[in-house]
Amino acid sequence: MDQEVETLEAKLQRVKEDNRTLRVMLETLSSKCEKLQSHLQEINNEEQQVGTKSDQSGSVLLARPEFSMAQKPSQIFFKTHPKDNSLMVKDGYQWKKYGQKKVTKDNPSPRAYFKCSLAPSCPVKKRVQRSIQDKSILVATYEGKHNHGVFHDLLKPSSSIPETSIMINNLPMTNMPNDKDTVNIDLALCNWDQTDIRLCDDVKQQNDRGSKSKIEGYVSPLVKDPDFIMPLAEAVVHSLKSQTYKQVGLNLNLGLPEPHL
DNA sequence: CGCATTTGACCAGCGC
DNA sequence: GCGCTGGTCAAATGCG
Numbered sequence: 001m002d003q004e005v006e007t008l009e010a011k012l013q014r015v016k017e018d019n020r021t022l023r024v025m026l027e028t029l030s031s032k033c034e035k036l037q038s039h040l041q042e043i044n045n046e047e048q049q050v051g052t053k054s055d056q057s058g059s060v061l062l063a064r065p066e067f068s069m070a071q072k073p074s075q076i077f078f079k080t081h082p083k084d085n086s087l088m089v090k091d092g093y094q095w096k097k098y099g100q101k102k103v104t105k106d107n108p109s110p111r112a113y114f115k116c117s118l119a120p121s122c123p124v125k126k127r128v129q130r131s132i133q134d135k136s137i138l139v140a141t142y143e144g145k146h147n148h149g150v151f152h153d154l155l156k157p158s159s160s161i162p163e164t165s166i167m168i169n170n171l172p173m174t175n176m177p178n179d180k181d182t183v184n185i186d187l188a189l190c191n192w193d194q195t196d197i198r199l200c201d202d203v204k205q206q207n208d209r210g211s212k213s214k215i216e217g218y219v220s221p222l223v224k225d226p227d228f229i230m231p232l233a234e235a236v237v238h239s240l241k242s243q244t245y246k247q248v249g250l251n252l253n254l255g256l257p258e259p260h261l
Numbered sequence: 262c263g264c265a266t267t268t269g270a271c272c273a274g275c276g277c
Numbered sequence: 278g279c280g281c282t283g284g285t286c287a288a289a290t291g292c293g
Contacts, residue, residue: 097266099285113284127284 078138087112087128089138094118107132
């Protein structure tokens with residue numbers, strides 16, 4: 001009996017240590033975000049200086065296109081089970097399917113069309129199609145911005161393992177990492193708006209070309225947006241906590257203090 | 262019976 | 278003008 005208590009106490013101690021580690025990681029994440037932000041600011045300043053010089057030299061300046069976050073459709077990649085042939089992705093919102101194309105010009109896989117049905121007036125639409133390179137990857141293209149919140153009751157996953165996982169990485173589709181290398185974040189924990197996630201193909205393409213300015217256009221508003229950063233941090237913490245607690249054979253119902261964000 | 266999904270038809274935009 | 282393609286509509290169908 002005493003031995004069991006000691007074991008449990010030892011486990012509890014480890015959980016507490018893990019909790020502290022997570023807080024440190026969160027602080028590090030926050031710090032890195034700030035550094036990234038300041039770095040982007042420096043790049044921005046440099047570009048502005050270059051632009052000023054060009055103006056002074058009298059050459060014609062082509063206006064750098066602004067990235068309209070509200071207008072540009074965003075793409076999100078969902079990794080699904082290879083045997084799962086459905087085009088449904090659980091992204092936290094409720095969608096009504098209103099159409100499907102069997103094939104499209106650039107992709108032989110069927111494309112499904114969805115409207116957000118959480119709110120009747122919500123203008124958001126999404127298209128879902130399988131990736132050409134990897135059939136287990138669903139590419140969801142979102143258009144518009146939700147004019148309502150997300151209903152968390154609808155977000156509760158039926159199991160502890162999410163059926164679909166967002167790919168938080170910027171690797172080319174031909175070089176997808178193994179599952180163990182992929183950060184799988186349960187979107188149900190994230191309250192962010194899908195249109196705030198800009199992991200588009202063109203971002204990757206621009207990244208390949210080494211274009212800082214394009215990436216900056218996407219990243220800068222994100223790191224300034226607490227609505228993106230905070231839920232992301234929450235989701236990361238929850239994901240890490242889940243893994244940690246599984247390791248020690250405890251679940252999240254121990255009443256341990258949540259990391260203060 | 263009500264709701265969601267499927268699927269063929271229809272329409273608009275675009276290039277030739 | 279014609280054909281192709283992407284997007285949407287709406288009737289039919291399936292399911293709980």
